[in-house]
Amino acid sequence: EDKVVQSPLSLVVHEGDTVTLNCSYEVTNFRSLLWYKQEKKAPTFLFMLTSSGIEKKSGRLSSILDKKELFSILNITATQTGDSAVYLCALRFQGAQKLVFGQGTRLTINP
Amino acid sequence: KAGVTQTPRYLIKTRGQQVTLSCSPISGHRSVSWYQQTPGQGLQFLFEYFSETQRNKGNFPGRFSGRQFSNSRSEMNVSTLELGDSALYLCASRPSGGQKGTGELFFGEGSRLTVL
Numbered sequence: 384e385d386k387v388v389q390s391p392l393s394l395v396v397h398e399g400d401t402v403t404l405n406c407s408y409e410v411t412n413f414r415s416l417l418w419y420k421q422e423k424k425a426p427t428f429l430f431m432l433t434s435s436g437i438e439k440k441s442g443r444l445s446s447i448l449d450k451k452e453l454f455s456i457l458n459i460t461a462t463q464t465g466d467s468a469v470y471l472c473a474l475r476f477q478g479a480q481k482l483v484f485g486q487g488t489r490l491t492i493n494p
Numbered sequence: 495k496a497g498v499t500q501t502p503r504y505l506i507k508t509r510g511q512q513v514t515l516s517c518s519p520i521s522g523h524r525s526v527s528w529y530q531q532t533p534g535q536g537l538q539f540l541f542e543y544f545s546e547t548q549r550n551k552g553n554f555p556g557r558f559s560g561r562q563f564s565n566s567r568s569e570m571n572v573s574t575l576e577l578g579d580s581a582l583y584l585c586a587s588r589p590s591g592g593q594k595g596t597g598e599l600f601f602g603e604g605s606r607l608t609v610l
Contacts, residue, residue: 417598424582425498426537428598471537481527481550482599484537 386410389472389485397493400462404488406472407454413474416448416455417482422468429457429470462492496521498602500585506608512573515605519566519587526568527599528560531582540583543568572607580609 386409396402406416415433419426430439435450443462448455459466469489473482499518507513519526527550528540539552543562560570566587572579583606586599 419601424603425584425601427601431598473537481539481542481552482529482537483539484529486536 387472387474387483387485389470389488391488392486393489393491395491395493396462398462398464400492401458401460402462402490404457404459404470404472404490405454406456406485408474409453410474411450411453412476414477415475417473417475418446418455418457419471419473420468421471421487426471431475459490462490464492464494466490467492498585498587498600500583500602500605502605503603504606504608506610507575508610509575509577511575512571513575513607514569514571515583515585515607517568517570517585517587517602519568519585520589520600523587523589523600524566525588526562526566527586527588528568528570529584529586530554531584531604532580537584540570575609577609580607582606 388407390405415431417431418429420429430446432448435448438445438447443460446457469487471487472485475482498520501516525544527542529537530540531537540554540558541548541560542550546562557573562568582604584604585602588599
């Protein structure tokens with residue numbers, strides 16, 4: 384069975400800290416890896432990674448994929464309380480909308 | 495542009511009943527998929543529809559079914575409800591057929607089902 388493992392499951396830091404969230408997987412035949420942020424209900428899209436070694440950036444968030452070592456990381460610098468959310472990693476397979484999600488990392492930013 | 499709309503937002507049912515949830519995708523999106531989210535199992539894929547045809551199905555029992563209409567709206571049905579069906583059911587849509595996009599799914603706010 385396709386497996387996506389995120390770590391840590393939960394993380395509490397202070398505002399201004401930098402955090403690194405991890406996503407590892409056990410399959411190789413996927414099309415892309417996606418990161419989502421879920422604050423209350425609807426997950427919202429952050430990044431889609433398809434190629435190894437190419438960093439995607441959006442403001443204080445960045446992400447990179449390592450297809451050789453089978454993992455991705457999501458970095459958030461200068462964290463703010465608004466970054467508190469569950470961060471989800473998912474694999475998308477060729478020709479399908481099906482996403483296989485990790486269990487998520489619950490990030491809490493304390494002021 | 496309106497986002498993905500799901501109804502109802504909250505509902506409470508008892509064991510043995512059935513439930514139908516509705517999803518209206520973003521205008522122009524023809525692909526719709528459904529996910530179940532529970533604290534224990536996380537987000538799990540239920541089904542995917544495109545042009546009224548189910549293209550992919552997750553590992554759920556036959557009590558879970560769905561359909562898509564010609565206007566791309568989708569419904570999912572759960573029959574003979576069990577306590578373990580209590581979950582947030584999320585619908586997502588995506589542009590397809592050559593439309594530009596990142597390949598991301600756009601999620602609705604979800605329908606929170608509680609089975610007593």
